[in-house]
Amino acid sequence: MNNKCIAAAFFAVGLCSVATAQFGLTWSAQYNGTANGQDRGRVVAVDKQLNTYVAGAAAETGSGIDMVVVKYSPAGSQLWRRLFQP
């Protein structure tokens, strides 16, 4: 499987997808900040274990727009997320 990750802004959520060699999507995930505002995926990386990292900005309750990093497993499950206040 050729892991190719695409970050996109999708209304209020960030979207990250892993594509097969035929560019058929294997999985897709959406992150929604707790404030249900506009979240943006900016940067995507994949490690040797095929985990995917997405960094971007997210609207979080009580803190406005935070920087966020989300790690996804090779199957697309959210492993963890970490927020950083600018």
Next chain:
Amino acid sequence: MSVCAAIGLSAMAAGQSFNIDLNMVGGSPQLGAGTPADTFGAAAGQAGYWNGVGALVGFPIPLDDLQGNATGATVIKTADNPGGIGGFNFAGNTGDFALLLNDAEQVATLVDGGTMTYTFSGLLSGQYEVYTYAAHLAGLLSPTPVFVPEASHSNTQIVTGPMPGNAFQYLVTHSIHAVSISGGEGFRVSITQPPNHPQGMTINGFQIVAVPEPGSASVLAFGIAILLCRQTQTRHRPVRREK
């Protein structure tokens, strides 16, 4: 007679039924994006409009009935560590099965764990069966305890997966809880995932089925029986010949 049937039918109408797909916005149907067709009855055999509920957490989301009409019912999701909604290209499911089961809400992040609770409110008084689809969207074995505190029995049911593909199986793809609603109360569906879970737990959707109460059903049966009886008498009534 017709009054009896009318009473029965009006009593049967008490309680509202809903179909709910926890739905990923955008993406392909094979990843579960989109809601099933109104003709799809799923495990409950309940065809009708499917509400597409997205990733919003902490907001009351209005629910439409099986005809797609607005109701006073809502669902609100609360989570201490939500994992978002995702889709997986599980080839065993196609069509409406994929639309319902191939996308799902992750209960919590794998590392940190947490509890996701769906609170349904504003339902009409009556008896309900609550179908909770909790098969792991990637087709994995992932025992998921579905807890309904207000259920009359079997409050915690464990849905195991893996999905058989284009099929439903009790406690493999979904749980069924019996709930009684009165006085505008609601009920909750709660799932707790421990930290460092290997593949996580996911919730695909719900069906809320209004169950006719025994009293209502018997009134309806009584009305129908009278109706049939009258028809039978009419058929066997001797024809009076005029001289």
